[in-house]
Amino acid sequence: MLENKNQNKTSLAQLGEFGLINHITQNFPVQQKSTLKGIGDDAAVLDFKSKNVVVSTDLLVEGVHFDLSYMPLKHLGYKAVVVNLSDICAMNARPTQITVSIAVSNRFPLEAIEELYEGIRLACNSYKVDLIGGDTTSSTTGLLISVTALGVVKKEEIVYRSGAKENDLLVVTGDIGSAYMGLQVLEREKQVFLVNPNNQPDLEEYSYIIERQLKPEARTDIKELLEKLDVKPTAMIDVSDGISSEILHICKASNTGCNLYEEKLPLDPQFINVCEEFNLDSTTIAINGGEDYELLFTISMNDFEKIKANPHLTVIGHITAENEGTHLITRENTKLPLKARGWNALTE
Amino acid sequence: MLENKNQNKTSLAQLGEFGLINHITQNFPVQQKSTLKGIGDDAAVLDFKSKNVVVSTDLLVEGVHFDLSYMPLKHLGYKAVVVNLSDICAMNARPTQITVSIAVSNRFPLEAIEELYEGIRLACNSYKVDLIGGDTTSSTTGLLISVTALGVVKKEEIVYRSGAKENDLLVVTGDIGSAYMGLQVLEREKQVFLVNPNNQPDLEEYSYIIERQLKPEARTDIKELLEKLDVKPTAMIDVSDGISSEILHICKASNTGCNLYEEKLPLDPQFINVCEEFNLDSTTIAINGGEDYELLFTISMNDFEKIKANPHLTVIGHITAENEGTHLITRENTKLPLKARGWNALTE
CATH class of the missing domain: 3.30.1330.10 (PurM-like, N-terminal domain)
Incomplete structure (x- = not known):
């Protein structure tokens, strides 16, 4: 080409x-x-x-x-x-x-x-x-x-990764997982195209997740938003490799544990539909899929009232003591160890 | 390997x-x-x-x-x-x-x-x-x-490329051309090695020029030296692509011409010997060979007394009015147009 x-x-x-x-x-x-x-x-x-x-x-x-x-x-x-x-x-x-x-x-x-x-x-x-x-x-x-x-x-x-404290809330901007599923759709269309180059794909119903993959945005708006809300995060990282990986970075740098709640994950309806279409578990994709470029941060529990009504921000968990470990709490209230299965440029 | x-x-x-x-x-x-x-x-x-x-x-x-x-x-x-x-x-x-x-x-x-x-x-x-x-x-x-x-x-x-004025002196640190000839020797040894891998090269007599190619140094000492001498350059650039190319950058940015004198070029004896061995014109190599990482700068003529005895600095020419053009003055006093034949990463 x-x-x-x-x-x-x-x-x-x-x-x-x-x-x-x-x-x-x-x-x-x-x-x-x-x-x-x-x-x-x-x-x-x-x-x-x-x-x-x-x-x-x-x-x-x-x-x-x-x-x-x-x-x-x-x-x-x-x-x-x-x-x-x-x-x-x-x-x-x-x-x-x-x-x-x-x-x-x-x-x-x-x-x-x-x-x-x-x-x-x-x-x-x-x-x-x-x-x-x-x-x-x-x-x-x-x-x-x-x-x-x-x-x-x-x-x-300045907000480092290392400032999270026990009982802090874990907050993410926007929604997650869509960039990864956008990539899956594009990969599928590529295979279809290789078989039949005359096949014109109709990607209308995938427009949001494809845009998340092809044209992500940086959340330059969040700094100003948090200032207006009078909230300063205690720790922050951006979501490039997947939130499981990013949460673990914060916990490691801050010497803490965490509980992440499956039911709280902010997912776009299109993302959920496409996960079903691909027979993929939306939670697994949402926490391990990368390239969303949202911000993941922790705030003091005292700041909860200031952010709770904001449509850009979702509380997805909280920080615990280091010896409690890092966990994903499922919808069925099962406690699973949180592991980073995010993307690794050296093992591809 | x-x-x-x-x-x-x-x-x-x-x-x-x-x-x-x-x-x-x-x-x-x-x-x-x-x-x-x-x-x-x-x-x-x-x-x-x-x-x-x-x-x-x-x-x-x-x-x-x-x-x-x-x-x-x-x-x-x-x-x-x-x-x-x-x-x-x-x-x-x-x-x-x-x-x-x-x-x-x-x-x-x-x-x-x-x-x-x-x-x-x-x-x-x-x-x-x-x-x-x-x-x-x-x-x-x-x-x-x-x-x-x-x-x-x-x-x-701060010294930009654009500050050179008519009658300013053109000064270079150290010596030039050696890094390029070091590369020629290494290329030749590689060819010899490809023909006979048991042939152990004796590179003793090329040690200086090879070191100039394999282990160049940045002239972080020059800022301090010039401060001690109470001289502030009017324009400056480093020698990565060859001094002809660098001089032309200064002249273009400063809207000036220049006269560069062949007889003034600071050349190492080993460099001259190796040019002879390779049947190459030392002046052509000295002005077009890159990677010396020396500094090339212009100073006011009034500062000449301050630098003239310094072993690190050599006056190699002077800046002229733009309409006089950019020239190399040969040992025979012939005026040749100065052209950049330096290295271009996109045409290799």
């Missing part, structure tokens, strides 16, 4: 590295006051005044993290930015800048790279973050994207 | 992503006051007080930027850090933190990754920078390393 067979397309070798950088970065206006100098020198220059700076980085590899047969390049660019901004949000910080490096094989024409950067530009625009640097190089095989995100936060606002 | 044939070696899949991160980052103590939180949360947290922050990033791809048949993994790790610190130095800033992401195929056993991180650790230790984050993932083919470096600088100390 991406083979450069069309002789009208522009080859990357023709343009060269500096030409490519100039070309793809021309539509990236600076939007943050803290960006003194973006692309164009040996390094970007930033002025965060006396605020703290948070830094996070992610590497996305074709064939490991994404499949271009159903992931449009524009969506891929958007998602590559979002997953990094999500990490910044998980520190209770505000994302401000990103760098994006790509390694790309010669089978990609310039027009493909433009699509990718159009998605990156849309994300920068939507989240008001500046693209301040990067590197472009060839690769011997597929496409690889490395994004580093920076954000700012006042020191007293 | 790196195939995981030895069953005693530890596979990456056995260890898993979090296990690998924990394992390889355990020997990285925090050395910078500005690092409040390094590895272990969604993002690192940094406090630069009111100083400006500079950020640079580079992507190194096996088969494009390095060849593991003559690049030991420890050296590769060291070099991957150094090339990024060099960019920070080129802003007249002080490097403070790095993130390192790697994509690695399963043919690499854990022990290979340990070697790589041992080089990264040596560089962190030598330059007193903190490893504050990263990502590890599998790749479908070779090894890929993405490094982002951060540094601090007072606003009034």
Whole structure:
């Protein structure tokens, strides 16, 4: 699909590295006051005044993290930015800048790279973050994207994974599991397409879960929401590998246990329907499926009244003493050990 | 050489992503006051007080930027850090933190990754920078390393590429061209080895140029040196692609021309000998060969007395008006147009 067979397309070798950088970065206006100098020198220059700076980085590899047969390049660019901004949000910080490096094989024409950067530009625009640097190089095989995100936060606002206390409530934003089931639908359609390329899929009834997979959003709104509600989380993490894995990270870092309640999990009706269609247990998928990019956090029980009516926030459990262990409490009130079966990039 | 044939070696899949991160980052103590939180949360947290922050990033791809048949993994790790610190130095800033992401195929056993991180650790230790984050993932083919470096600088100390003025002197640190010829020697030895694997190369007489290729250093010392000499460069860049390319970057960003003098180029005797041995023109190599990671900068002519006796600094030309063009003045006093024939990662 991406083979450069069309002789009208522009080859990357023709343009060269500096030409490519100039070309793809021309539509990236600076939007943050803290960006003194973006692309164009040996390094970007930033002025965060006396605020703290948070830094996070992610590497996305074709064939490991994404499949271009159903992931449009524009969506891929958007998602590559979002997953990094999500990490910044998980520190209770505000994302401000990103760098994006790509390694790309010669089978990609310039027009493909433009699509990718159009998605990156849309994300920068939507989240008001500046693209301040990067590197472009060839690769011997597929496409690889490395994004580093920076954000700012006042020191007293930072939320680490390690601050959860016994009796704190476990809260998640939005709903979970849908991104994973979106991927299952896309994988199925790919197999159908391979058998019969004329088969046009009707994905209407899967629109929500597919959007959750192809165009996730970072919860930059939650910091402001919690400030309005006058709630500061005691611990926070974003949901990239699945909430079971993320809860265990919080418990390990905070030296606590937890009880997670199956009946409390916020699930979208479309997600539940598709789990039934695939004969999959919705709870297993909801707690182990990754890539929702929601925020998972703990708050003091005293703050419950402040958040209980909020449609964005769901209390799904509570923190216990470390020696009580980490558990999932089923609808039948059975206590099961909570285990991380989330995604692992090294065992695929 | 790196195939995981030895069953005693530890596979990456056995260890898993979090296990690998924990394992390889355990020997990285925090050395910078500005690092409040390094590895272990969604993002690192940094406090630069009111100083400006500079950020640079580079992507190194096996088969494009390095060849593991003559690049030991420890050296590769060291070099991957150094090339990024060099960019920070080129802003007249002080490097403070790095993130390192790697994509690695399963043919690499854990022990290979340990070697790589041992080089990264040596560089962190030598330059007193903190490893504050990263990502590890599998790749479908070779090894890929993405490094982002951060540094601090007072606003009034920053040196951009764009500040060169007519009559400014063009200065380079150290000597140039050797890293490129080191690579030529290594490439030749590889060919010899492929023909006869029992042939043990004697590289004694090439030790300096090979070290320049395999273990370059970032000129973090130059900022301090120039402060002692009471000289602030008007423009600065580091020598990664070759000085002809770098000089043209400064001239373009500063809207100036330049005259570069062949007879002034600082060349190591070993470099000159090896150029003769390879029947290559030393000037062509010196101005177009990359990876020296020296600093190239311009200073006001009034500062000439302050730097002229310094063994680290060589005046190699001067800045002219833009309409005079960019030239190389040969030993025979011929004026040749200066062209960038430096390395281009996309045309290889």
